Amino acid sequence: MHPWIADRTTTFDASGIRRVFDLAAKLKDPINLSIGQPDFDVPTEVQDAAIEAIRSGKNAYSPTQGIAPLRAALKAEIAAKYPHEDRDVFVSSGTSGGLMLAMMAMVNPGDEVIYLDPYFVMYPALLKMCGGVPVPIDSYPDFQLDPDKIETAITPRTKMILVNSPGNPTGVTATEEQLEAVAKIAAKHNIALLSDEIYSQFCYDGPYASPAKHNDQTIVIDGFSKSHAMTGWRVGYVHGPSEIIATMLKIQQYSFVCSPQPAQWGALRAMEVNLSGHIDDYRQKRDLIAGELADYYEFTRPGGAFYLFAKAPIDSGERFVEQAIEKGLLIIPGKIFSDKDSHFRISFAAPNETLHKGIEVLKQLAKS
Template identity: 40%
Template sequence: MSRFSARVEAISISGIREVFEAAGEDAINLGLGQPDFPTPDHARRAAVDAIEAGEVDAYTSNKGTRELREAIAAKHARDGQSVDPEDVIATAGGSEALHLAMEAHVEPGDEVLIPDPGFVAYDALTKLAGGTPVPVELREDLTLDPAAVEAAITDETAAFVVCSPANPTGAVQSPADMREFARIADEHDVLCLSDEVYEQIVFDGEHRSPMEFGENVAVVNACSKTYSMTGWRLGWVTSTTDRIERMLRVHQYVQACASAPAQYAAEAALSGPQDVIDEMVGAFAERRDVLLDGLADMGLETPTPSGAFYAMPRVPEGWVDAVIDRGVVVVPGEAFGANGAGHARISYAVSVETLKEALEAMRAATRATR
């Protein structure tokens, strides 16, 4: 008998983490998937006040506090979506929300269609649920083509994943695409799992959710990127009542409830002033343009990212290693799937000054690998 399960043996440590560990301590890190801004003061204060008032010493409801779920529902209402607070589960970040959705919907042997390149967790969480990830190649502009998704659906397909704005590409799906994804999910009776954690960080176009257009959708979101709260580990999942009930069965055993202090902070972030988002998005837009101009000057082709805080240029062989050797961490595209080969993911969640310093290292690497 094997000492470890086949499911866990099918996955490995993320390639992103391997790059971090290989880099020097003083390296400029353009591999991090988190904003470089502080959590809003009113969110921090809400957590401190709740701690000092003794309101966080016990479990909350499995789904999260009623007040937090009402704040999440109100956020969706601002976006033109109707969500019942009873159909929300507060989770330990968006990662747990993805895990719940996979565990509740994927049988051993089921297929899950995932974007390639795409966020590393989609492949791993599918395998942990006993499923088979099926990569779907992206368009030239690095968006996911609904026609390609529909063509890949088989009798074994349980779900497909959409991420917009996308990690690792920064691509934003059009409203027409999102409507098509919803149609595909409904007509083929499969789940559309929509990862929307970067939804507020959009520079060009607009974010729309497939939840607006269909029933067979589960939306994963979090405070992590929008409010710079990655360390607080507070996300949520919302879907139809029957799907939420099944996901709750998993959540109550693996997590019980999300961290109580984080729930109070998230409620305040969602309900309080939202101008911090505009300030952050404005800064990211400026950095994006600095990065794109620098990459263009090197002759590197980069599809223009319309959201998130990543760019994914096409790079020469050996470029990533050459950049890392020069003290700048970037992530090889193949860490996000086979179709990411020949690309690199660059996070511009650093200051303009730091970005310009990193670009000098990239220029030297580009000269050395051409």
């Protein structure tokens, strides 16, 4: 290793998703069911708002906490859902930026953070950057949020419980009862509760539930990347107790500075856009892929997001993904999101024609 490289960078690897993309680079026209972003474009009115912001000179730094109109709109929406005495909000550089700021603001070296396995790839990497200790909770085979398992894992070093519902990579959505129980456990033990809600708009079988409803100290991270296909715009937001938010802002001043100002004006317009048509489309995509693969693979039917996490028909999810790539199908091995190598992730954020092609390949592989 080069002598200038910091030790902290050796505690985690580069994203395994990138390695899959490298493996598939030679494919001429892959059936791509790997990408974790919507296949629809940013709504036209959101594009127009950002263009207008650029052309009217709104191109400088914004305040670190975000432009005032967007913060005001977010505050009003949040206050209507959670009328807590002490809840502030700021605009982050995407939800990933929000996650990093949350870890930096709250996790000391040696602090333990509990989350489910499978998990979003950033969780253990960000924790290790801070010197934190990941405590993954095995949620196989059904990927449910089990409050008893969470409480059993708590030690004197536990600083935070991190929940993600609907989840990436499983698409499984926690019930309100499960989230309420975890919220009360966090309050009982005086542990931070961080809720990653980036897929909150993508709920197919009922209304969205947040632990913030049951614990007024919950820190919530959300954004516009998935809901409005604005993954490249880097506009997220974080809300929670004002002292936590102020600390995160202090770190943002010296790191991300602010979210891109023109994109924030686009996000302000995005708050007025009706997404029900897209959500209905994605519910149909979920129903299509889950219905077609139910007789071929073991999986828990996703209640949200746009992922299906299926068990490979052989003893290695990674080798199964290699077989799929040989047939032109791009999916992601489950071990990227887990300590286990038994599953693979499908993203159904794709045109229906692509989904049908992918389904046929998956059926062939299951029979072989």
